[in-house]
Amino acid sequence: MAVLVLVDHDGSAVTQPTRSTVAAAQKLGEVHALVLGAAAAAQAAAQLPGVTKVLHSDAAQYAHGLAEPIAALLVALAPGYSHLLAPASAGGKNVMPRAAALLDVQVLSDISGVVDADTFVRPIYAGNAMATVTSADAKKVITVRAASFDPVPASGGSASIEAAPAAEDPGLAQFLGAEIVKSERPELTAARIVVSGGRAMGSAENFHIIESVADKLGAAVGASRAAVDAGYAPNDHQVGQTGKIVAPDLYIAVGISGAIQHLAGMKDSKVIVAINKDEEAPIFQVADYGLVGDLFKVMPEFEAEIGKK
């Protein structure tokens, strides 16, 4: 039986976490992709290497990613699939457990490894332990930790595109609107470099110090919970156990102490830099390069130095 991947997209391109999910799905069987929304996104999904079929629907009920109609559709499609996967994005985490319960299956959340068709690795306790679990359910419903799987390329495949069957819309919730910040910067979970600021930034204005360095490096901007709670950075910038999980080539933590909940979101980065005025800060225990100093002095110097060739 094939495996089905629920695709996240921006209306045209497929997100990088989705491409990582396809990589995880390939370990389980032939991959089909479900694309809800713009036809351009279905065409993008059809080009993913390893995807052999794209199911597409642009029905209005799926336009805003509401969990209720999408879970109903997944349940309708489930008989044809052994595994249903989605990236562990805000959308995937919202929809997949609902679909799993409708199928009477225990969802496998945020897997970081595929051992075999029934056995998966998933982090627990903020990644302080890795559990290998075997599911006895006939069908597996899974969300995938994108940072743990190298994404498949965006092109190279040529899948057929078919219309997805229509499922009933339970009509339980209504989309009122959204405040989505469109940024020119790379997406946090896909970026090669991430620069994050913590409570020490002190204000939203000062947070521009982080953004400015990020722009010089072509990096994404992240934040600790404390910085988000204080309103210095938007909520979707939060890196950590209950925010986004990132594993870039370079992670620069500025004025972040390194609480376990923050480390949970970034400790798999390849190279970690910590800039903190407290030499005892726990962040230094995971940092490859630590610089003890006042960020307000260090960061302008850092920005100037990376500007020099």
Next chain:
Amino acid sequence: MKLLVPVKRVVDYNVKVRVKADGTGVETANVKMSMNPFDEIAVEEAVRLKEKGVATEIVAVSAGPAACQEQIRTALAMGADRGILIEHDGVLEPLAVAKLLKAVVAKESPDLVILGKQAIDDDMNATGQMLAALLGWPQGTYISKVEAADGGLKITREVDGGLEMLQLRLPAIVTTDLRLNEPRYASLPNIMKARKKPIETVKPADLGVDVSPRLTVVKVEEPPKRQAGKKVGSVQELVEKLRNEAKVI
């Protein structure tokens, strides 16, 4: 409006857990236990809805060993009216908890169930969505705002890229995100008062629910350890190392 608030007993968020030497799980003996932080936020929101006159009664429910009484008492001290302990000593996965909660919902008929978005021990982020599915109710996950509006609920959710606003029919399920509120500390008089509030105990069998786990833990391991690297003396040295040693910029 009647509210149900499921609260989970978990290892306190300040504890750095250790994996057991035999690889069967993490050490939970003699470790500080607390209410899951997201559930404190759920209880706080319920109490605020009651203070605003939107809610009339708050029932706190916890599934797990008898010691979960402590977390129910905490909820009662924060302002919940009564508690239900679903006593069970083995593993309870989100699907099983959702089935237990569904049975409680059938008895209690709440208009709204407020759960945490994620338990910080299993990091599943699933129970609320699963309960909503089993009940056929709408779900508002990761909320940072909730208000009664147009005979239902208007909620704001934290999503990738920003915020999203939904209108939910009642009855409904919502799950809390960190920025919904800041939970209060229970005052001493309220802790005393909470001792007199009733807690009913039931067993999964009384609710007719099979809670057998679907997942078998093969092993639990420590994640790969990261070595602390070196301290650099200057910005110039840092940039030089990033360019020529790590080759990441």
